[in-house]
Amino acid sequence: MKNFDINEDPHRRFNPLINEWVLVSPHRAKRPWQGQNEVISAETLPKHDPDCYLCPGNVRANGVNNPAYKNSFVFDNDFAALKQDEIIFEEDIKHTFFKAEPEQGISRVVCFSPRHDLTLPEMEVSDIENIVKTWQKEYAELGSIKYINHVQIFENKGSVMGCSNPHPHGQIWAQSSLPTQVEKTHNSLKSYYEKNKRTLLEDYVQAELRVGSRIVIENDHFVALVPFWAIWPYETMIVSKRAISKITDFNAEEVTAYAKILKQLTIKYDNLFSTSFPYSSGIHQAPTDGLDHPEWHFHMHFYPPLLRSATVKKFMVGYEMMGESQRDITPEKSAEIIRQQSDIHYKNEVN
Amino acid sequence: MKNFDINEDPHRRFNPLINEWVLVSPHRAKRPWQGQNEVISAETLPKHDPDCYLCPGNVRANGVNNPAYKNSFVFDNDFAALKQDEIIFEEDIKHTFFKAEPEQGISRVVCFSPRHDLTLPEMEVSDIENIVKTWQKEYAELGSIKYINHVQIFENKGSVMGCSNPHPHGQIWAQSSLPTQVEKTHNSLKSYYEKNKRTLLEDYVQAELRVGSRIVIENDHFVALVPFWAIWPYETMIVSKRAISKITDFNAEEVTAYAKILKQLTIKYDNLFSTSFPYSSGIHQAPTDGLDHPEWHFHMHFYPPLLRSATVKKFMVGYEMMGESQRDITPEKSAEIIRQQSDIHYKNEVN
Ligand SMILES: O=P(O)(O)O[C@H]1O[C@H](CO)[C@@H](O)[C@H](O)[C@H]1O
Ligand SMILES: O=P(O)(O)O[C@H]1O[C@H](CO)[C@@H](O)[C@H](O)[C@H]1O
Numbered sequence: 001m002k003n004f005d006i007n008e009d010p011h012r013r014f015n016p017l018i019n020e021w022v023l024v025s026p027h028r029a030k031r032p033w034q035g036q037n038e039v040i041s042a043e044t045l046p047k048h049d050p051d052c053y054l055c056p057g058n059v060r061a062n063g064v065n066n067p068a069y070k071n072s073f074v075f076d077n078d079f080a081a082l083k084q085d086e087i088i089f090e091e092d093i094k095h096t097f098f099k100a101e102p103e104q105g106i107s108r109v110v111c112f113s114p115r116h117d118l119t120l121p122e123m124e125v126s127d128i129e130n131i132v133k134t135w136q137k138e139y140a141e142l143g144s145i146k147y148i149n150h151v152q153i154f155e156n157k158g159s160v161m162g163c164s165n166p167h168p169h170g171q172i173w174a175q176s177s178l179p180t181q182v183e184k185t186h187n188s189l190k191s192y193y194e195k196n197k198r199t200l201l202e203d204y205v206q207a208e209l210r211v212g213s214r215i216v217i218e219n220d221h222f223v224a225l226v227p228f229w230a231i232w233p234y235e236t237m238i239v240s241k242r243a244i245s246k247i248t249d250f251n252a253e254e255v256t257a258y259a260k261i262l263k264q265l266t267i268k269y270d271n272l273f274s275t276s277f278p279y280s281s282g283i284h285q286a287p288t289d290g291l292d293h294p295e296w297h298f299h300m301h302f303y304p305p306l307l308r309s310a311t312v313k314k315f316m317v318g319y320e321m322m323g324e325s326q327r328d329i330t331p332e333k334s335a336e337i338i339r340q341q342s343d344i345h346y347k348n349e350v351n
Numbered sequence: 352m353k354n355f356d357i358n359e360d361p362h363r364r365f366n367p368l369i370n371e372w373v374l375v376s377p378h379r380a381k382r383p384w385q386g387q388n389e390v391i392s393a394e395t396l397p398k399h400d401p402d403c404y405l406c407p408g409n410v411r412a413n414g415v416n417n418p419a420y421k422n423s424f425v426f427d428n429d430f431a432a433l434k435q436d437e438i439i440f441e442e443d444i445k446h447t448f449f450k451a452e453p454e455q456g457i458s459r460v461v462c463f464s465p466r467h468d469l470t471l472p473e474m475e476v477s478d479i480e481n482i483v484k485t486w487q488k489e490y491a492e493l494g495s496i497k498y499i500n501h502v503q504i505f506e507n508k509g510s511v512m513g514c515s516n517p518h519p520h521g522q523i524w525a526q527s528s529l530p531t532q533v534e535k536t537h538n539s540l541k542s543y544y545e546k547n548k549r550t551l552l553e554d555y556v557q558a559e560l561r562v563g564s565r566i567v568i569e570n571d572h573f574v575a576l577v578p579f580w581a582i583w584p585y586e587t588m589i590v591s592k593r594a595i596s597k598i599t600d601f602n603a604e605e606v607t608a609y610a611k612i613l614k615q616l617t618i619k620y621d622n623l624f625s626t627s628f629p630y631s632s633g634i635h636q637a638p639t640d641g642l643d644h645p646e647w648h649f650h651m652h653f654y655p656p657l658l659r660s661a662t663v664k665k666f667m668v669g670y671e672m673m674g675e676s677q678r679d680i681t682p683e684k685s686a687e688i689i690r691q692q693s694d695i696h697y698k699n700e701v702n
Contacts, residue, residue, distance in 0.1 A: 001437050001439055002439065003440075004438045004439060009436070010434050010454050011451050011453045012451065012454045016447065021530075023454060025432040028431075028432050030430070031429075033515065034516065035513060035515030036511065079383075081374065081677060082374075082376070083360070087353060087354070087360055088352055088353065088354050097555050097579060098558070098562075099365035099367070100357055100363065102355045102361065103361050103362050105361070150674075154669035154673050156666070156669040159386055159387040161666065162669075163386065163668075171669065173670050177363060179372075179670075179673075180371045180372050180674070180675035181673060181675060182673075203447075203448070208448075228449050280673070282673030284673065318506060318507040318513075318522065319432070319522070319524050319633075321652075322503055322533075322633030322635065322652065323503045323533060323633075324531035324532060
């Protein structure tokens with residue numbers, strides 16, 4: 001019998017944002033790895049690739065030419081998962097087991113830069129500000145469409161995350177329903193707000209700042225931290241300090257502060273394994289259902305797959321799929337490792 | 352405006368087992384793929400590999416030699432995610448954001464065969480019966496330990512599923528808490544049973560048998576089907592026809608029928624892309640908390656990652672992580688494709 005040591009003993013942590021648990025096995029990072037290694041492309045990319053369907057001036061799958069865009073560039077996905085067609089549908093309430101309903105929406109692609117070879121950490125803060133402004137514009141525009149109640153902004157970075165083109169870009173899927181993960185978050189935020197009259201993340205960020213051990217970066221308006229309940233080895237979350245429910249409520253200072261923390265975090269990520277660090281990221285913010293959402297608090301998740309090196313990832317498989325998410329390193333340890341990375345991108349390091 | 356066509360139009364389907372939705376984009380399977388391809392090992396494996404730590408007689412990481420086992424062989428994982436140590440812990444109820452508790456458990460490895468080169472579809476039915484009996488024994492033995500309330504039996508097959516050794520084997524993680532996914536299922540099964548006095552899956556299987564289009568294999572005691580709400584392209588579920596709450600309640604006929612359907616399903620899987628088909632599988636059954644669980648109904652999930660070919664998988668990334676699971680082919684189409692596969696393993700096909 002020994003006393004519980006959260007840094008050493010297997011334990012579960014609770015995620016109040018989605019009401020789920022994660023299994024933490026701190027000791028397990030030591031096991032040897034004889035499994036699959038990811039292939040890391042070391043090739044140097046050209047500034048413009050004539051074969052890339054995202055580069056300015058090139059032709060896309062639908063035969064249309066991209067404009068000679070100078071900042072970010074948005075277009076409707078040529079292979080959209082969602083469609084705008086209005087569908088007539090009468091619900092069959094007898095279907096306990098076969099419940100389905102049509103879903104209307106719009107899928108867009110957001111090119112972050114005309115440069116084929118630049119990713120977020122290598123862009124200027126002013127370039128990233130432009131991306132943030134594009135996200136604001138899209139959230140406002142898509143959100144104002146009557147049937148669109150949710151706008152999901154996200155990025156898949158790196159081939160290991162299913163990204164099929166290295167040209168820096170993200171996506172937006174806007175739709176009529178609240179997606180499952182967002183609905184879970186929505187319910188938690190709502191019940192916390194009703195009880196406390198403050199947002200859950202407002203109080204959480206303050207609690208994290210007091211503890212300090214999971215903070216990666218802090219500036220005047222945003223915090224990047226490894227959540228207490230993170231599931232991916234180097235998962236982080238960027239949260240606004242102020243209770244801002246949506247990106248269109250950022251003031252000019254906040255746009256800059258957000259662009260800065262995005263650059264700083266992705267630089268640290270790249271430096272971690274001296275590689276263009278893969279991840280999926282996504283913004284969670286208020287639904288666009290026309291209602292007020294004081295309970296919502298802007299945050300952005302980063303889910304990077306890597307665990308030990310540029311080529312060894314964490315597999316979320318059997319136990320994780322059937323049981324629950326499991327991690328092999330504590331969030332505190334991960335935060336320390338990311339925090340300690342230099343703020344200068346490894347490619348620009350002068351020795 | 353057109354009428355809803357579930358085979359063509361984007362829609363959401365509801366999963367009553369875990370109360371979550373999945374987005375289905377039937378038209379999207381047509382998009383071209385320029386992304387990552389998986390590496391498929393075409394190497395022929397030896398019957399015994401002197402370097403394999405799972406083969407009979409070989410030495411493991413902890414220095415112990417495996418016995419010269421003849422059927423299946425079970426041992427405690429040398430790099431266990433769970434530990435048996437009893438931990439003293441006083442819950443701090445003030446922790447809204449930092450809720451954690453120690454978790455006690457046992458992780459085991461189950462070798463399916465002494466043969467390094469055989470997977471389930473290539474084994475004899477009698478060999479698979481032996482594995483089923485091993486699972487029964489482990490479920491009973493681990494489940495009888497006072498603090499063990501859940502026994503998760505699973506298999507990660509293929510390097511793409513994080514499996515680091517091709518020697519046929521599965522794992523068992525037994526622990527004190529109900530893992531998140533199991534708890535969700537538990538709640539759904541319980542409320543359905545309380546209302547209907549039958550298990551949810553008893554009624555679901557009958558409904559599926561009446562419809563027919565998602566059935567892959569049926570024998571006297573089990574059905575293999577693609578659930579109406581499946582998220583992975585070729586996901587299936589094996590369900591017992593009778594309301595059996597746990598594997599130790601199988602009678603002799605059911606053990607054989609289960610072994611047979613396991614062989615038949617994995618043969619069809621291998622034939623699909625003429626490859627050793629990767630997946631994570633896992634059994635969901637009654638908790639081992641000493642209580643009666645008439646609401647529980649034995650089922651086994653198969654989550655295979657492949658989508659288009661032996662090398663192109665479905666990436667569950669950005670939208671799927673931030674929003675909800677999304678699939679590019681309907682469950683009905685997938686069921687048809689798997690069902691049509693031959694019952695003779697492609698390696699044994701005589702032309
Ligand atoms: O225990 P193994 O086979 O080394 O590890 C594999 O299965 C585990 C349980 O699903 C996962 O946590 C690991 O990420 C995976 O690589
Ligand atoms: O739309 P893309 O980039 O072709 O596709 C990628 O992102 C989508 C959204 O997360 C996923 O559904 C796909 O599996 C993935 O390959």
